[in-house]
Amino acid sequence: MLPEELKPYLDKAVRRISKQVAVPGFRPGHAPYDMIKQQVGEMEIYQEAVEDVVQDTLPKAVKQEPIDFVGKPAVAIESLAPGNALVYTATFAIMPKVDLKKYQTVKVKKTVPAVDEKKFEQTMADLRKLRTKQEPVERAAQTGDSVTIDFDIKLAGVSIEGGQGKDVPVVLGDKYFIPGFEEALMGMKANETKQFQVTFPEDYSAKHLAGKTCDVTATVKQVQQVNLPELNDDFAKELNFKSAQELQDQIRANLVKELEQKADQDFETTVIEAVIKQADFEPIPSLMVEYELDRMMEELRQQVEDQGGKFADYLSHMKKTEPELRDGWKEHADKRIKGALVIKTVAEQEKIEITEDAITAEIARRKAYYKDAPDTQKQMDGFDYRAYVRTVLRNEQAVKKLKELAEK
Numbered sequence: 001m002l003p004e005e006l007k008p009y010l011d012k013a014v015r016r017i018s019k020q021v022a023v024p025g026f027r028p029g030h031a032p033y034d035m036i037k038q039q040v041g042e043m044e045i046y047q048e049a050v051e052d053v054v055q056d057t058l059p060k061a062v063k064q065e066p067i068d069f070v071g072k073p074a075v076a077i078e079s080l081a082p083g084n085a086l087v088y089t090a091t092f093a094i095m096p097k098v099d100l101k102k103y104q105t106v107k108v109k110k111t112v113p114a115v116d117e118k119k120f121e122q123t124m125a126d127l128r129k130l131r132t133k134q135e136p137v138e139r140a141a142q143t144g145d146s147v148t149i150d151f152d153i154k155l156a157g158v159s160i161e162g163g164q165g166k167d168v169p170v171v172l173g174d175k176y177f178i179p180g181f182e183e184a185l186m187g188m189k190a191n192e193t194k195q196f197q198v199t200f201p202e203d204y205s206a207k208h209l210a211g212k213t214c215d216v217t218a219t220v221k222q223v224q225q226v227n228l229p230e231l232n233d234d235f236a237k238e239l240n241f242k243s244a245q246e247l248q249d250q251i252r253a254n255l256v257k258e259l260e261q262k263a264d265q266d267f268e269t270t271v272i273e274a275v276i277k278q279a280d281f282e283p284i285p286s287l288m289v290e291y292e293l294d295r296m297m298e299e300l301r302q303q304v305e306d307q308g309g310k311f312a313d314y315l316s317h318m319k320k321t322e323p324e325l326r327d328g329w330k331e332h333a334d335k336r337i338k339g340a341l342v343i344k345t346v347a348e349q350e351k352i353e354i355t356e357d358a359i360t361a362e363i364a365r366r367k368a369y370y371k372d373a374p375d376t377q378k379q380m381d382g383f384d385y386r387a388y389v390r391t392v393l394r395n396e397q398a399v400k401k402l403k404e405l406a407e408k
Contacts, residue, residue, distance in 0.1 A: 149168050152164050
């Protein structure tokens with residue numbers, strides 16, 4: 001960009017800087033170019049203007065020479081100095097071409113396993129546990145009882161951090177505590193205090209405790225017998241079912257649905273992998289792999305935070321750094337990219353088009369889901385979001401077509 005073409009961008013940069021830099025005698029945003037130049041230096045003004053220049057000129061340059069690229073280009077400033085032309089380069093990750101060959105001939109058998117009776121019985125048992133009733137007893141604690149305890153764990157005579165508890169409920173036999181802890185509480189009665197030792201596992205997350213033997217002082221404050229409800233019509237009615245049979249039928253139907261969904265996901269993955277295996281791909285640009293790794297890292301970070309955890313704690317627990325995770329994910333990132341390329345190419349070859357009505361309906365459905373999040377709803381009103389939804393729906397139709405072909 002020639003020096004004279006830079007002027008409007010420099011003026012805009014000056015107005016932005018002058019809102020942040022106090023210049024005596026001038027209101028914020030109204031100081032002249034020369035005054036701001038004296039305050040921050042002319043190079044600072046040029047650097048402030050660069051982002052606007054790139055945002056304005058790069059899309060125009062791309063339109064002149066259409067490029068099927070992925071993600072954001074990497075921009076490097078080649079020349080930037082007062083009085084000289086601004087020169088920058090933009091490096092794009094070009095969408096690799098794919099030869100799917102005869103993807104229509106790929107055949108995959110879809111299987112849905114039967115409900116495992118042991119899992120069904122365990123599900124029913126877990127449901128009963130959610131409705132247990134506890135009854136205080138005077139006898140010694142035994143397996144299955146819930147005991148309320150105070151405890152203190154010490155290492156070399158010093159209480160360890162997080163090793164104390166007041167009125168903590170412990171169900172004997174659930175094995176939520178370190179090995180030996182619950183076993184030591186067996187046979188204790190209310191108001192009884194006991195001292196014993198436990199040894200932390202060698203792979204314990206707190207390294208300073210791993211393999212260490214600690215002293216425990218525990219006081220049982222109450223022993224309660226845990227009574228499981230009978231699986232009968234009365235129990236079912238508490239859960240808004242007419243009978244025990246209706247409850248069991250619904251639980252079994254839920255398990256069948258889970259198996260069908262899992263089978264469909266596995267089938268979809270297998271079909272796409274089969275198409276990938278027979279297809280020919282141009283080399284995947286390294287920039288494209290980095291974009292995918294960024295996406296995978298953000299997905300993991302969000303998953304950890306959604307579960308109430310901290311990403312730094314997760315990395316510590318996994319004994320990994322972010323670069324180590326990224327390095328281990330490269331093969332999987334390559335597979336994800338190829339899967340996306342397959343779906344995109346199938347959509348093109350099958351000439352799949354999404355109507356504006358379909359996009360509008362999908363956005364309306366999403367807005368209804370986020371009815372209590374107006375900021376999220378507002379983000380769905382822009383052109384970019386419509387384009388995103390179009391791509392999502394198009395990809396879904398492409399995957400559906402692949403699955404239909406593979407089942408025939």
